[in-house]
Amino acid sequence: MSQSLLSGTRRLARLASVSRLTLAICSATVASLAGPALAADGTFRLLTFNTWNERFRNDVSQMSNFFANGQYDIIAWQELRANSPYAAQVPPMLQGLGLGTYTSTQTGDTGITSRLSGTAGGVNGSGTQGNRFSFIQLDAQNMLPQTTVASVHFDYADESVRRVQEARNLLDWARTVDGPLIVTGDFNAGDVSERGLHHVDQQKLLLRSYLRSNNSFYYDLLTQYAVDRTQLDSFISTNNGRTLSNSDIPDTMFVPETYAVQSNTPQTMNLLKKQFILLQKPGEREQFAPHDLRDGSTTWPSAGEDATNTWPSWDRAKIDHILVSRPFGKWWDLSSDASNPYVGVLDQTGFANNGTTPLSDHELTAHDMRWVGPALQKYAAGQGSADKTRLVWGTEAAVFNEKNKVFYLTRNNMRTDLYLGQIADEDGMPLLTSLTLAEKKTLLDCMSKDPRFQQAIQDYCIDDHSFIGETLVKNGGTVIVDEDAALGGSNAQLRLADGRLRVAGTSMGELNRAVVLEGTGGAIDVEAAGHSLTIARTVSGSGSLTKEGAGRLNLTGVNTYTGGTTVAGGTLSVNGSIASSSMVTVLDGGTLGGTGTTGALRIARGGVLAPGNSIGTLNVNGDVTFDPGSVYRVEVDQSGNSDRLAATGTITINNSTLDFVPVNTSIVPQTAYTIFSAAGGISGTFGSVTSSYAFLNPYLTYTGNSISLQLLRNDVRFADVAASANGRAVAGAIDGMRASDPLFNALLPLYATTARDGFQQLSGEFYASMAGALAEESQFSRDAVTSRMRAPASGFTDGRWQPWMQSYGAVGRTGGDGLDTLKRTSGGVFFGTDIAVDSTTRLGVMGGYGYTHLASKGVAASADANSGLIGLYGATAIDKLRFTYGSTVSFSRADAERTVAFGNFANGLRAKVNGTTAQVFGEAAYAFDLEKVTLEPLAGLAHVHVRSGSFAESGGAAALSGSASGYDATFTTLGLRAFTDLKLGETLARVSAEAGWRHAFGSEPQATLAFDRGSAFSIEGAGVARDTAFIRTGVDVNLRENASLSLKYTGGFSSEGGTHGINAGVKIRF
Structure with missing residues (x-):
């Protein structure tokens, strides 16, 4: 906590009363300390020790058992006296215990004692105690990098002003330190509060x-x-x-204080965490609650001195820390054995040899510091230049084999020491003050996508890797990166010597640095399929390059490496030069492409050569060999361009496969494409040629120095490829056209799947389906009549004329086998009037207007139809049996549009189609009057005839003309209707419900169509639904004595589609 300035009551109380604790671990005997127990490779044991003003300065041997058992490599001292007895006398004591040779350095009241070799030093700032601190720069040794370890002792005052200034001074000095810096000691500042959360x-x-x-x-x-x-x-x-x-x-x-109040904000540590990462074991982490004695995280006051703490503004706290500088903090780990009582917070073992006298008023803290990153090597960058740092991932790294030779090199430190409430400004004061208390107590997630924390992630999680001079991957190691900046600045080269760089994810598009292939060379693995990585800088060296992974590696520079090139996976695109490479080999699963230049080339079984990035020429300085089972993939376009392989030597083809891939579907048959040229001649032939064209076959012509490809019509008819009856009908009509016809030529260079889509679009099935839709919509006028003629909620028996009006709106859809679904959106109004001709019969006349929008997405067709309707209707009642009957005729005009688009063919087509829909219908219903409900079983019969007029489309070669056609459908209906009359005050209402089954008879609607230059063909459309279950619910309300209002819902459900509609009506009596 403090040194001589802690005087008066607090110091006297501590010296007068020492807690008596029984030590659970026996003192070590001298015989057991025959030699030093050195730390494992890449590890050293660090102890931070506030001496409490050197309590045992008169006899340091009283601490011998503690040090003998602790086996500490480095001891960081605080509260040393001038010309410290500890710094002078502890090293020979440790040597006498057989622990090795230790040396000490002291600056101010801080010091370092170490048995590891290095260069000691100190910082002698002016002002408070924390401006003077000791350090040792350890030599690179024992698989540890050159590392600086510093001991600090910050000011102990209540307010944090001096500590904050000391923290700034430390940060300034830290920026001058080359390599990892570990700072430990008594910071007199807690992690979650400045002076401890208060009980x-x-x-x-x-x-x-x-x-x-x-x-x-x-x-x-x-x-x-x-x-x-x-x-x-x-x-x-x-x-x-x-x-x-x-x-x-x-x-x-x-x-109790469970989150630091404003004047207890952990300002000092907030400031330090901008440049340092706090290393601690989970059990040492301060909680958001006042500390309990010996809770594993309290370092002041020690358990032996806790009762003497009478400093009002300080409660128990963890003020002794280990901080590691960024960007190296993510590569240090506390590997301490939890069962060893001499590492961690030493609240059980920090006692003198007598087992009862505390070594300090602090709980001493020790940890095994383990380097888990790549090896760091210093190398001369050139005469007059400062040494640079080389990252080495190979056997020099302590954890190389432990990590199975794989290292993820990332700038994201993934730190777990920073709470959201500790994200601070340059004074260490919290920035995110609007967060909830629970959020403030939440650790910053360095992978969070929350926009509120992106700046904090950039500031605290993303490290600066500009210290990297170069990266060397060797000994079969793999370094994984997901961004180029992880490897340092653009001048930091990548060296591969039997090493691999793996690019993970899809965010890294460029490796912006020189690559050197040494020894056996190395591999570049672009892991993600569909991802492309470009290297525009030079790849040099005597080693070989292997392309791995499912993604694409794009080399655009003039590369000079002389080893071989192997494409083991994914695609290698050479858009610069690898002509210096001794041999390029494409293995099974690999593809070579690009428009650059390679050296001699061999395509092994399963390997693919695909010149260009789309259409392009790949040049080879040397010979080319295609092994049996290899593939040459060639692209062509409608302008006569094609991929080409151009070799200065010979091309040898050993029964390989030519895979023909068009760039688009506008290929001109019979065009000759030159796909090979070889100055030294061509030998051998392709064993097979594959093509996805349905109606064209590729043919090869071999000459001495080139191979050309042509596409010629095969004997597959268009109708042979069609998958539906309509498709076969239209394809058959096009089969009969001349080869010069635009439709014929548009279909010729298509794949089978594209051709089938084209046939469906060309078929004009939409026009046949329009007739089915009009027949389906005839139900709205029938339903209007039957609804009108049912018994009203209040009889109008004393009036003659009863005008009525009913509006409707509905959506529906129908489809069929191999047919595109037709969707309908309808709306309109019916109106009429009827009179009682006698006591049993009423007769009436009606009219109506309707609008229907039809859309068939699969064939890109739509129509807007407007219609007018007239009709007669009536009803006759014989006791409880009622017959309802009628006949209507409607006249429609539809504006139809179609888009035909497949391959590179596209037409926008329009037509006007007139039609007539006539129907007769009847329904019989018998009423059973129960106590509160009336039930009506019902049966209905309707016949509908739709007559479509002739039409002619305009808009291009795909335009159709259609002959007049008719479509008939007969409907039978069985159902049950129920209704009950209610009285709402003085208002009468009738609530009704109906369910039933409708069956339709008749064939599907047909249309006879023809293209301008082709013979006629017949197609089918989607007709009415064969079997439909329906429900209706509604309410009729008498508004006054001579007027009523109705509202009803109708739903129809079938395997071919369905309809949902709303009706609203009004009836008036005169």
Whole structure:
């Protein structure tokens, strides 16, 4: 905590009373300490030791058992006296214990004692104690990088002003340190609070002290701790100047501090965490609650001295820390054995040889510092230049084999020491003050996508790797990166010597650095399929390059490496030069492409050569060999361009496969494409030629120095490829066209799947389906009549004329086998009037207007139809049996549009189609009057005839003309209707429900169509649904004596589609 400045009551109390604790671990005997127990490779044991003003300065041997058991490589001292006895006498004592040779350095009240070789030094700043600290720059040794270890002792004052300045000074010095820096010691500052989260008893102690001293800082704290400030001020006014005990203060005045109040903000550590990462074991992490004694994280006061703590503004805290500088903090780990009582927070073992006297008023802290990153090597960058740092991933790295030779090199440190409430400004004060308390207590997730924390992630998680001079991957190792900056600046080269670089994810598009292939060379693995990585800089060296992974590696520079090139996976695109490469080999699963230049080339079984990036020429300085089972993939376009392989030597083809791939479907048959040229001649032939064209076959012509390819019509008819009856009908018509016809030529260079889609679009099935849709919509006028003629909620028996009106809106769809679904959106209005001709019969006339929008997405067709309707209807009642009947005829005009688009063919087509829909219908229903409900079984019959007029489309070669056609459908209906009459005050209402089954008879609608230059063909469309289950619900309400209002829902459900509609109507009596 402090040194000689901790005087007066606090120091006297501690010296007078020492806790008596029984040591659970026996003292070590000298015989057991025959030699030093050195740490494992890449590890050293570090102890931070606040000496409590060198309590055992008169006899340091009283600490011998502790040091003998601890086996510490480096001891960081605080609170050393001038010309410290500890710094002078502990090293020979340790050597006498057989622990090795130690040396010490001291600056101010801090010091370092080490048995590891290095260069000691110190910083002698002016001002407070924390501006002077000791350090040792360890030599690279024992698989550890050159590392600086520093000991600090910050100011102990209540307020953090001096500590914050000391932290700034430390940060300034840290920026000058080359390589990893570990800072440890007594920071006199906690992690989650500056001076420890306060228990209620500690807050009472603070109040008692204020009553005696009127310390303004204490009052600020008290106002923040108090539950009720008015109560606090009243208590102070009453008791100011008095000496009280805790029991004199009401327990209700304070609550435990579970998050730092403003004046206890951990300002010092907040500031340090900008440049350092706090390393600690999970059990050492401070919680958001006041500390309990020996809780594993308290380092001040020690358990032996806890009872003597009478400093009002300080409660128990973890103030002794180990900080590691960025960007190296992510590569240090605390590997301490949890079962070893001499590592961690030493609240059980920090005692003198007698087992009872504490070594310090702090709990000493020790850890095994383990380097888990790549080896760091210094190398001369050139005459007059400062040494640079080389990252080496190979056997020089301590964890190389432990990690199975794979290392993920990332700038994201994934730190777990920073809470959201600790994200701070340049003074260490929190920035995210609007967060909830729970959020403030949440650790920053360095992978979070929350936009509120992106700047914090950039500031605290993303390290600067500009220190990297170069990266060397060797000994079969693999380095994984997901961004180029992980490898350092663009001048930091990548060296592969039997090593591999793996690019993970899809965000890294460029490797912007020189690559050197040494020894056996190395591999570049672009892991993600579909991802492309470009190297525009030079790849040089005497080693070989292997392309691995499912992605694409794009080499655009003039590369000079002389080893071989192997494509073992994914695609290697050479768009620069690898002509210096001794041999390029494409293995099974690999593809070579690009428009650059290679050296001699061999395509092995399963390997693919695909020149260009789309259409292009790949040049080879040397010979080319195609092994049996290899593939040459060639692309062509409609302008006569094609991929080409151009070799200065010979091309040898050993029964390989030519895979023909068109860039688009506008290929001109009979065009000759030159796909090979070889100055030294061509030998051998392709064993097979594959093509995806349905109606064209590729043919090869071999000459002495070239191979050309042509596409010629095969004997597959268009109708042979069609998959539906409509498709076969239209394809057959096109089969009969001349070869010069635009439709014929548009279909010729298609794949089978594209051709089938084209046939469906060309078929014009939409026009046949329109007739089915009009027949389906005839139900709306039938339903309007039957609804009108049912018994009303209040009879209009004394009137003659009963006009009515009913509006409707509905959506529906129908489809069929191999047919595209036709969707309908309809709306309209019906109106009429009827009279009673006698006591049993009413007759009426009706009219109507309707609008229907039809859309068939699969064939890109739509129509807007407007229609007008006239009709006669009537109803006859014989006792409880009622017959409803009628006949209507409607006249429609539809504006139809179609888009035909397949391959590179596209037409926008329009037509006007007139039609007539006539129907006769009847329904019989018998009423059974129950106590509160009337049931009506019903049966219905309707016949509908739709007549479509002739039409002619305009818009291009795909335009159709259609002959007049008719479509008939007969519907039978069985169902049950139920209704009940209700009285709502003076208003009568009828609630009804109906369910039933409708069956349709008749064939599917057909249309006879023809292209301008082709013969006629017949196609089918989607007709009415064969079997439909339907439901209807509704309510009729008498608004007044001579008027009523109705609202109804109708739903139809079938395997071919369905309909859902709403009807609203009004009836008036004159």
